[in-house]
Amino acid sequence: MKENLSSIAARLGVSVTTVSRVLSGNAAKYRISEDTAKKVQEEAAKCNYAPSILAQSLRRQQTKTIGLLTPSLANPYFAEMASVIISEIHSRGYTTLVIDTMEDESNYKNGFNQMISRQVDGILAVPCGKDSTIPELVNQDYVPVILVDRYYEDSSLPYVTTNNYKGGYDATRLLIEAGHKRIACIQGVRSSTPNNERVRGYRDALAEANLSDFALIAGNEFSIQNGYLEMKLILSRPVRPSAVFALSNNISLGVLKAIKEASLRVPEHISLISFDNYSYMDYMEPPITRVSQPVEDMALLATKLLFARVEGISPGASQLRLSPTIIRGESVARLSPAVAGALRTDFQMDRETIQDPELQDIIS
C-alpha cells in the first residue's frame, strides 16, 4: 500500500541509495546517470511515492514541524492569531502541532515536554503563569522558543507583544479627554504581563490627569464571567464610575451583560472601552470603542523571528512591542465639562476597594 524507497529500488533493480539520491534531488551531486535518474523519477511518480517524513526526521534530526501552545482557540483573539501563524508556518513547508492549554499552567508546562518528545523544530507559545523555567530550559537546551502576546518580566526569552502599556494609557486618555473622571478598570489574569502593562498604562494616565484617587481595579480573569461579576459589584456601589475600561474582549461581554441587566445603557449611563478587536464589535449596540492589537503583524513577526532561529540565521534575543490602535465605536460618551465636574464631587471611591495584596504594590 504505502510505497517506500526499497519497494521502488527492488522494482527497478537499483539500490535504495540510488533511489534516495535521485528523489532528494542529489542525483548530480552523486553522479547518478541521467538514464537512471529518469527511470527512478518516473517510477516514483507512477506509484505515487511520498517519503516517510518520520524516517526523514529521525535521520535528519529535523521534523519540519513547529509547536504552537495557545491558551484558548475558543477565544477569537487567539483563534485569529493561530490562524495566521498556522498559515504562515504552512507556507514555509512546515506543519503545526497545536496544543490548546486552556489557560492552565500545568497543561502549558506539559505542552513543552510533549513538543520536545515530538522533536518539533521550534515553539511558539503564549505563556500561562509566571514561571519561565521550562520555556527557558527548552529554549536553551533544545529548540528555539518565541513567546507571543504574553511574556516573562525577568526573562530574556524573545517575544512579540502589543505595546500594552500604550494601549492601556491611550484608552484611559481617551476616556479622560471625553470628560470622564471616575474610570474603573476590570482586569484579567494578574500573572500575565499584558494585563499588568495595561493596568500600568491606566494608572499612569489617571495619575497624569490627577485622577488617581478614583482608581478602581477589579477582576482576575480574561473571561465573560469575570467581567459580569465584577461589573455587578461595581454597579452595586453607592457611587458608580462613569466609564469602564475592560481589559479584554470577553470581559467586555460580561460587562455589557451586567449593564443590560441593570437596565442601563451604554454609553448614556456608562461608557465602555475594551481591549481587543473583533469584527463583531462593530455590530454591537453600540459599536464598541476598543484598543485593537495588531494580531496579524504580531503573528507574522513571531513566526519570522522563530524561523530566523530555526534556520540558523540567529539574531540575538528580540523583544518586540507593536503599537495598538484605537478603533472608535460609539460606546464612549463625551461628558460636558459641567457634568464631569459635578460628578466628580460626589465620587468618594478610595484605595480600600483594592483588595488583592499582589496588586497593592502595583497600585501604591
Add this chain to the structure above:
Amino acid sequence: MKENLSSIAARLGVSVTTVSRVLSGNAAKYRISEDTAKKVQEEAAKCNYAPSILAQSLRRQQTKTIGLLTPSLANPYFAEMASVIISEIHSRGYTTLVIDTMEDESNYKNGFNQMISRQVDGILAVPCGKDSTIPELVNQDYVPVILVDRYYEDSSLPYVTTNNYKGGYDATRLLIEAGHKRIACIQGVRSSTPNNERVRGYRDALAEANLSDFALIAGNEFSIQNGYLEMKLILSRPVRPSAVFALSNNISLGVLKAIKEASLRVPEHISLISFDNYSYMDYMEPPITRVSQPVEDMALLATKLLFARVEGISPGASQLRLSPTIIRGESVARLSPAVAGALRTDFQMDRETIQDPELQDIIS
C-alpha cells in the same frame, strides 16, 4: 543534551533492550529483575528522559497524531470546533496536526497528502469542494477519515453534521409563523452540502405554506462580503422581502452592515434569522435569532467515531446528523396578519431572480 535509551544503558552498564523494556512498562513481561528496573527508572527520572516519539512512531508504525483539516480558524464556528476537537484528541494522549485549508480545494487536497506523509493515525476533515476521491482513497488505503460539518452526497465516508435541513426548515417556519411572507435567503458555498440542505429546508417550508412564489435565493460564499453585497442588491429591489434568512454567521454580519447603511433597522424594517451561534450575537442590537448548531457535540462525536476506527473497534460507516436548536433573539418581528396580508399583494418577485444555473434544479 537529549538523552536516549543508549545513553542511559551505557551509564548503567545494561543493554538498550533492558532500558526500553523497563521504561515502556514491560519489565515484568520480559522478566527484568526488580533491582534492575528500579535502577533504570531512577536514572531515567534523574536525567529527565523522554522517549523520541519519532523513533517510536517509526518502529510502531503509529504516530499518536491526528490530522485536522479545517477551512478557517478565523471563523469562530470552526475555531470553536477545532478547540473542542484538539482538547478531545489531547485527552486521549494524541496530538493534533492542524492545517487551515483557507476554504481552498487544492489546499484541502494537498492537506491529505501531507497528512499521509506524516503518517497521522487518522484524519478529521471539513471538506472543501465536491470531489471526494482523495479523502475516499485515503480512507480506504491509509487511515480512517471522518468528515465534520460538511460531507459528500454520493460518498459512504462517515460524517457528523448538523441536521441542516431541519435547521433551514425550522428557521423558515419561525419566520412564516411570525407572519412573514416574503422571505429571502442568502446562501454560502453552493458546493457544500450543509448549504444545500439548508436551502432545501427553506424551500420546503415555503412550499408548505404556499409561499414558494416568493422564494429568493442569492449568494455564493460564507463570507461577510457576500452577505453585504447580496443584501445591498436585495435592498435595491423595488419590492423588498420582510425577512432574511442568512445561512451563516458571517453572512449575517454582512447583511447587518448593508441594512445599517440603508438606514434601516432590524427588526422594525426587516427581520433577520441567522445560521450559526456565537456568544457575541447575544450582545448585538438586536440580539440575533439564530439556528444554533451543536458544535461541541459534533466535535465530540466525530472524535469518538474516529478513535473507534483508529483503535480498531471499527463500526461500519456512520453518517450522523445532530439536531440544531433555535436561540431566540429579538431580530424577528411578528407581523400582524393584516400587515402580512397587505404586504403580500404588492410583492411580485419571481423565479427569474435566480440566475445560477446550478441552482435552477434545486429551486425548480
Add this chain to the structure above:
DNA sequence: TATATTTGCGCAATCGTTTGTGCTATTTTT
C-alpha cells in the same frame, strides 16, 4: 599498453526505538 582519472553506483552505518529469539546462570525437581 600501462597508469591515472572519472563515471556510476552500492555497502553499511546511522537516527532511537521495539521485540522475537536465544544464551547463560541460577534455582527447582527427581
Add this chain to the structure above:
DNA sequence: AAAAATAGCACAAACGATTGCGCAAATATA
C-alpha cells in the same frame, strides 16, 4: 548429583530514510 525449569538479560533485525566511503568499470592520459 544430574536433569529440567526458570530467571535475567543481551543480540540483532526492523521501521524508512540519508550519506561517507569505496569499489568496479569505463574512459582519458602518457
